[in-house]
Structure formats: structure tokens, C-alpha cells
Amino acid sequence: MKATGAEFFGTFWLVLGGCGSAVLAAAFPGVGIGLHGVSLAFGLTVLTMAFAIGHISGCHLNPAVSIGLWAGGRFPAAKLLPYIVAQVLGAVAAGGVLYLIASGKAGFDASAGFASNGYGEHSPGQYSLAAAAVCEVVMTAFFLIIIMGATDSRAPAGFAPIAIGLGLTLIHLISIPVTNTSVNPARSTGVALFAGGWAIGQLWLFWAAPIVGAVIGAKVYAWLASGD
Template sequence: MDTRKYAAEAIGTFWLTLGGCGSAVIAAGFPQVGIGFVGVSFAFGLTVLTMAYAIGHVSGCHLNPAVTVGLAAGGRFPAEQILPYVVAQVVGAIVGAGVLYVIASGAPGFDIAKGFAANGYGEHSPGQYSLLSCLFTEIVMTMMFLFIIMGSTHGKAPAGFAPIAIGLGLTLIHLISIPVTNTSVNPARSIGPALFAGPWAIGQLWLFIAAPLIGGALGGFIYRWLSVTPSGDVVGNPAPAVSS
């Protein structure tokens, strides 16, 4: 067991949750100079881009149970490693949300009822989108995220550019879907803030676990079918790839 991989995944997912959700909770609505949806979208993309270069050579920089499952479905990751990777990612996300809570709660007027960057549907969707719209959005966005990951890390793709494509891909996904679900495409990222946001977030959490996992698996399967000779792993090829 190489615990360094799991530690890297926990640290990376911690950074994604703290950086991405932190930008939404702390900086998005700051009076007059708030970064808004665009800023939050770039913040999420930048967390993945920076961690891809930092830990891609250690763990592959999945940072997301849906990515791990999708890579396994696409023949790029061993199935027996899914559970420890997912556990590490969820732990990292919870710690990241906890650190964010400690920081954000120090501001005058802090109100956890504002959502704490948790994902939601219906009345808890930023744009009041229906459950069906949110479910469809999360499946499709995660599917396309895996498609981008699988393609940019393929052995025949230009070397060294995968983190940029993946980070910008996640940015684009957020630009599209923040108004719909607050953008999950990552069960770990959803679990962390939901534990602090309250019963409504925990009650709706099932969608943001199930939909990204379904979308990730679909993206992995589709790209595996499209590309006859898949090779490589996310960003740095540190994890043993499963040959197809």
C-alpha cells in the first residue's frame, strides 16, 4: 500500500474544497469587489490546475470520486484502488470544509443558512432549477469532464498540457452550471460543505453523489470506446494504468 498516493489525494481535495468553495463563501459576494460566478468558476479550475502540477506525479491528481470511477470505467485505473482513493478524497474535502468554516465564521454577520457553497436542487438551486434539470446537468457535466480528462491525458495527446485543459474544462463546467446546482461534478466536494450547511443539504446530497458517479462512468466508457488504445492516467501516470 502506497499511503503517499492517498495522502496526496486528501491534500489535493482539501485544496479544491477550500479554494473553490472558499472563493464562493468568502469572496464571491464581497461588497463592491466580489468575484462573482466567473471568479468562482476560475477558482475551481485553478485548484485542479495547481494540484495537477503539484501531485499529478504522485497520485494522478483525481481529487474526485467521479474521476476515479470514470478512469476505472475507461480502463485507466485499477478497480481495487477505487475505495481507498475515494475515502482519501472525502476526508480531504471534509477537512477543507472544516477549515473554511473556521475562517468564514469569523466574519461579522456570517450565516450558515446562506448555503455555505453546498449543492442543491429545487428551492436550494441558485436558479430554482428542478430536480430533473439538476440531475441531468450533473450527469452531463461530469461525463464531459471525464471526456476531457481521458482525452488530454491520452498517450497521443500533447505532453504537459493536460492540467491546463482539465483546469479550464472545470472552469467552463462551472460557468455553465453554477446557476443550476452550484456545480458539484464531484461527490467529495459536495459532501464536505453539506455536513456544515445543515439538514437540507444532507437531504439532497444523494443527487450530488449519484449523478456525478453515473456521469463519470459514462464519460469513461464513451471515451474508451472512442479511443481504441487508451493509455496514461490523469496528469502524471503515477498510478498503474489498466490496459484495455
Template structure:
């Protein structure tokens, strides 16, 4: 399968994750009388992964997240040579989604700027005022767990066809726990798009939401390799659908 198709699938999947998840936070979380709140935003992020995994996973593997791509390389599920193209496509997809979301949000009468714009942060930019150290640990641990679930749910002996559902539900739970701490990233691309439009200094905090999720993905994949992986593991010549099918 051509790289352009894979990159396109990753672009579209990350676009959908960012637009659907961040869009629910910006447009619907606090809507008067009908706001979906923390629970609704958490579910929205999970649903974007479930729907994106089944729609685009058969083409690209359904990563939609630079940290996941790195973790799958460490987990021997994805060739390292394809990593740069995936990360570029994911970041561009998230930026495009944030731009579309900004155009929508700015169409409301009385629009006075993007504000936080579902961006991630620590200290003054954390929803609960959590410290940089607390946010770093939260993002690292949550991403490590995310990778453990991804690798386990897509292993050869996992129930076929249910990987995307398990991964989406995991992301929902991650958001339920960590939105008050960091507004939940576990995804450097998702953090990058909104940070470009936020008015809260989110760009200054962005480094953490690249370093911590990628470190967490490496930790999670390493734990899986040592304690849980099947005896024979190898990088597939074609990208395994990480969100949909068992590892090839």
C-alpha cells in the same frame, strides 16, 4: 509508490480544490465592492485543479474527485483495487477543507450561520430554482464531458505536460455553465464537505450529487472506450498522473 503517499496526495488535492473553490464562493463572490462573482468562482475551481494536478498529480494521478476515479477505472487508466482508498481520502480532504472554511467564515463579526455555504442542491436549494430532473441531467452530462476531456487530454498521443491545464479549463467552463443550475458539483467529495455545514437542507439533496456525477463519469468513460480510445488500453500497474502526464 506507497498507498499512504497516494492517499495523502488525494487528501491534499481535494482539500485544496474544496477550500479554494468553495472558499472563493463563500468569502469572495459577493464581497462588497470587490466581489469576484460567478466568473471568479468558476476560475477559482479551475485554478485549484490546475495547481493541484501539477503539484500532486505525479504522486497520485491528481483525481481529487470520486467520480473521476470511477471514470478512470472504467477507462482502464486506474486499478479498481485502489478505488476505495482514493474515495475515502478524497471525501476526508473535502470535509477537512469545509471545516477550515467554516472556521474562517465564522470569524467575521456578525456571523449568523453558514447559510448555503457553497453547497449543491436542487429545487429550493438550486441557485436558479431548477428541478431535480434538470439538475440530475446537468450534473450527469457535465461530468461525462469532464471525463471525456480528462481521458483525451491524458492519452498517450496527447500533448505532454498540458493535461492539467486542459482539465482545469474544462472545469472552469463547467462552472460557468452550471453554477446557476446546481452550484456545480461534478464531484461527490466537494459536495459532501460543504453539505455538512450548510443550513439549507443540502444533506437531503446530497444523494443526487453522488449518483449523477458517478453515472456521468461512467457514461463519459464508456463513450471514450467505444469511440475514441486507442487500440491498446490496459490498467497500469502504477497510477497514471491523470491530471498531468499521458497515460502509461
């Protein structure tokens, strides 16, 4: 219960901090943080939570990460469902809090995007479904390679949260223009439910592609690290 509770609150923080920065601060007049600030915000949520709850739950905060770690032999199958449920609930709770905050401004319209992930006309850069799928698979695969490598018993101790947080920052710097960056089905679900319409209609990709990418990345790292 404590581990799943940690996953709930950790994922809550990721969505509130990352998506909150996109919704509330990215384009704020005069001092908007833009793509670079939103990318850093997502990285900081993972970095701070990895130090805060990594010793309690492992700080997955992401169904794709949990599934990838299972595929890589780092996580038991029996814990997958409780972790994924906690992550999704934490993301939805954060989406609800963000909605309450954002709707306090006149003219707010969640259906305009609400930091949701999308492709085609709903991609920030108008990228196709195929481009979005490739981007999400590749980015999530490398995220798992970073996670598994940084937490390997042979890696320098104590630095994993920094590597993982900066890795997620880099992933956002690359892929926000393509999909608004998911690499995390819970993060995508937490805001799509409030945006509704097209965001829910396109949500399937942001479950499927990150999970496929996570399994690929986990298998690649397992191969790289085998026999050492």
C-alpha cells in the same frame, strides 16, 4: 500511502480554493468575484494540483473521476476505496477550515448555503431536480472525456493540467446557476456536512449523478479511442 495523502491534500485545496472563493469572495462588497471568479477558482485548484501531485497520485480529487477512470480501464479497482476515503476526508477537512474562517464574521450562517449544491428552491436559479440531475450527469461525462483525452498517451505532453483546469472552469460557468456545480461528490460532501439540513438531504443527487456521468463519459471516450 503517499498517493492517498496526495489525494487528501489535493482535494483539500480544491474545496478550500473553490468553495472558499464562493463563500468568502463571490459577493464581497465592491470587489466580489462573482460567478466568473468562482468558476476560475475551481479550475485553478485543479490546474495547480495537477502540476503539483499529478505524478504522485494522478490528481483525481474526486470520487466520480476515480470511478470513471476505473470504468474506462485507467485505474485499478483495488485503489478505489482508499482514494475515495482520502478525497472525502480532504474535502471535509477543508470544509472545517473554511467554516472556522467564515464564522469569524458576525452574522455568518452556514445553513444559508455555505457553497452547498442543491436543486429546487436550493438551486441558485431555482432549477428542478430533473434539470439538476441532467446537468450533473452531462457535465461530469464531458469532464471525464476531457480528462481521459488530455491524459491519453497520444495527446500533446505536458498540457493535460491546463485542459482539465479550463474544462472545469467551463463546467462551472455553465452549471453554477443550476446546481452551484458539483461534478464531485467529495466537494459536495465537504460543505454539506457543515451546512446541514437541506444540504445533507439533497446530497444523494450529488453522489449519484456525477458517478453516473463519469461512467458514461469514460465509456464514451473508451469507444472513441478504441482501434486507433
